[in-house]
Amino acid sequence: MSAEYRADMTGAAAALTTRQLCVTLGDRAxxxxxxxxxxxxxxxxxxxxxxxxxxxxxxxxxxxxxxNHRQSGEIGLLSRQLQQWPARQRAQLLSWLGxxxxxxxxxxxYDVVMLGRLPHQGWLAAxxxxxxxxxxxxxxxxxxxxxxxxxxxxxxxxxxxxVLLARALAVEAQVLLMDEPxxxxxxxxxxDWMLTVRDLVGQGKTVISVLHExxxxxxADDLVIMSEGLVSHHGACTDPATHTALEQVxxxxxxxxxxxxxxxxxxxxxxxxxxxxxxxxxxxx
Ligand SMILES: Nc1ncnc2c1ncn2[C@@H]1O[C@H](COP(=O)(O)OP(=O)(O)OP(=O)(O)O)[C@@H](O)[C@H]1O
Numbered sequence: 309m310s311a312e313y314r315a316d317m318t319g320a321a322a323a324l325t326t327r328q329l330c331v332t333l334g335d336r337a338x339x340x341x342x343x344x345x346x347x348x349x350x351x352x353x354x355x356x357x358x359x360x361x362x363x364x365x366x367x368x369x370x371x372x373x374x375x376n377h378r379q380s381g382e383i384g385l386l387s388r389q390l391q392q393w394p395a396r397q398r399a400q401l402l403s404w405l406g407x408x409x410x411x412x413x414x415x416x417x418y419d420v421v422m423l424g425r426l427p428h429q430g431w432l433a434a435x436x437x438x439x440x441x442x443x444x445x446x447x448x449x450x451x452x453x454x455x456x457x458x459x460x461x462x463x464x465x466x467x468x469x470x471v472l473l474a475r476a477l478a479v480e481a482q483v484l485l486m487d488e489p490x491x492x493x494x495x496x497x498x499x500d501w502m503l504t505v506r507d508l509v510g511q512g513k514t515v516i517s518v519l520h521e522x523x524x525x526x527x528a529d530d531l532v533i534m535s536e537g538l539v540s541h542h543g544a545c546t547d548p549a550t551h552t553a554l555e556q557v558x559x560x561x562x563x564x565x566x567x568x569x570x571x572x573x574x575x576x577x578x579x580x581x582x583x584x585x586x587x588x589x590x591x592x593x
Contacts, residue, residue, distance in 0.1 A: 320347035323514035329381035340537040351515045353525035356534035362518040370404045399427035403481035413461025424478030446477040465492035486517040522573035
């Protein structure tokens with residue numbers, strides 16, 4: 309099922325909802341009326357071709373529109389409209405891992421991750437034991453604890469991504485939004501990320517991730533498939549209708565197949581057309 313897929317069909321309340329969400333960037337209509345109900349306590353992956361509007365949707369859900377961003381429609385976070393939450397409470401509830409997030413290069417890894425605790429700290433208050441415990445746990449979970457005194461500017465792309473993931477985890481938010489969280493991660497750390505997400509969902513948290521790695525996206529509970537600024541399908545990752553919609557949105561250039569109990573997206577190479585062959589010429593006897 310696509311447009312009508314609703315949070316209550318999964319037996320869960322909605323963590324995030326949108327109604328007729330439209331976003332214009334400059335003079336470009338990037339989201340063109342997105343209606344979504346994303347269930348709480350589940351992992352939803354957002355996929356679709358380049359330029360479909362996935363990051364724009366995630367940024368709108370995080371209320372992170374930039375200067376040339378115009379928006380209409382409604383967004384709900386848990387029990388209220390997004391804008392009605394007091395800023396501090398919203399920052400405790402909603403954590404964000406963006407693409408290419410700027411970080412001061414000379415900041416120590418530990419201090420970067422401690423920034424995730426700001427929504428929990430009093431004005432100019434020193435971090436308390438709970439803040440320190442959350443930071444340590446997040447750094448250990450992403451295997452970044454050993455670099456806690458290093459400057460982020462000296463880290464590789466994948467190491468930096470793990471630090472930013474740790475910052476997002478340190479918030480201990482109810483809802484986590486992650487835009488291309490696997491970027492730069494090597495395969496073992498990609499798998500670790502997935503296990504972390506499973507763990508968060510096991511604790512009742514909601515994870516929404518934009519992913520280009522379709523085989524990882526298929527390990528989510530639900531898939532939102534976007535195309536040209538709209539949701540073209542929203543359904544369970546195990547549903548054959550979701551697999552059909554995924555193959556369709558990528559122009560039949562992939563196939564969804566099961567291996568060892570996991571659904572995977574594999575490149576599909578159409579069979580070569582028979583080469584033109586000239587009619588055989590009967591030898592003259
Ligand atoms: N600041 C901007 N001003 C104008 N257009 C923009 C701006 N940022 C993005 N766009 C356009 O909006 C469309 C959607 O962009 P978005 O980044 O949301 O797509 P996406 O689905 O996340 O793509 P990708 O898979 O390539 O990351 C694209 O066509 C892009 O060119």
